[in-house]
Amino acid sequence: MPKPIRVLIVEDDKRIAEINRRFVVRVPGYEVVGIATNEQEGKEFITVLQPELVLLDIYFPDMHGLHLLKWIREHFMNIDVIVITAAREVDSLKQAMRGGVFDYIIKPIMLERFTETLVRYKEYHDKMQLMTKEKEIISQEEIDELIRRDYVLSDASDELPKGIHRLTLEKVLTVMKQYHDGVTAEEVGKLIGASRTTTRRYLEYLVSASIVIADVSYGTVGRPERIYRLKRS
Structure with missing residues (x-):
């Protein structure tokens, strides 16, 4: 049986973090390994737990989430990120996409939309794991199937x-x-x-x-x- 995808939630609002946790565990193949509510906890949890996926807010009292995204990219390239935020500014979206996020979800979260993203991410994750184990080169068709949204x-x-x-x-x-x-x-x-x-x-x-x-x-x-x-x- 494949191991579940380990998820870290980085969200300063504990109520919203708990909602996100409940949404995640409803989707087969996932487990939440921690909830960080500030920059220090976020960096510590990422360093110690090294999850496969981080659910990241943007607005924090002590930091900007996109700065943490940049830090993740500099130190843990194998960790994927999904942004979940109330930030609707085009510049925030552009920075997040340039930082290689898998998806960008606007609050308040809709269960259907959130579930769709996690299902798509799991398929992407599983295919990437399989290719890493079995292939040294990849065809254009396989690339198109892997990265299409x-x-x-x-x-x-x-x-x-x-x-x-x-x-x-x-x-x-x-x-x-x-x-x-x-x-x-x-x-x-x-x-x-x-x-x-x-x-x-x-x-x-x-x-x-x-x-x-x-x-x-x-x-x-x-x-x-x-x-x-x-x-x-």
């Missing part, structure tokens, strides 16, 4: 039926890519912040488009349940 439904029709929206459909697909052994509509719904009924509608559309296949599982109490997984090429 949006998943393209190349196998689905451009004309989606009524009630099926492309953004939600791509979120469902992103989750499906994490569960090779199959997942239920209820489980997918929890991850993307949608109801079981809505999620099942999208999954059944993907079945009709021959992107996803569905099997019936009777479970331990004999109640049949549809299990969905991506169709292997």
